[in-house]
Amino acid sequence: MISKLIAADIPLSPNSGFGGFGKLGLEGSSAENAPSIFNSFISGVIGVLTIVAALWFIFVFITGAISMISSGGDKGALESAKKRIFNALIGLAVVVASIFVVELVGKLLGIDLILNPAEFVQNMWAQ
Secondary structure, three states: OOOOOHHHHOOOOOOOOOOOOOHHHHHOOOOOHHHHHHHHHHHHHHOOOOOHHHHHHHHHHHHHHHHOOOOOOOOHHHHHHHHHHHHHHHHHHHHHHHHHHHHHHHHHEEEEEEOOHHHHHHHHOOO
């Protein structure tokens, strides 16, 4: 006798349930270490975005250099390539300097924990 398979009978998750991986897996963790997990997540995101910005700079720099080499004496193409390289340098400088600017703004406004968002929020609610 063949029984019908009903969609509700198909297990959609593992028996132990879904779990995360890495630091964000939260396996066996509690709410006390949630701020440190949040801070490490934000720090990781900022690190990845900085690496992406550096890779983008390298890509734009190389394409600008190739454009400069292949300009063939055309002053317009040469000027365009120089602007591309200069803009790439400015972009990289902005990305690197932004962390220092955020820290400076935090110090000027009296927000010492501006780069530590979880602790900043905890201190806000504690008062």
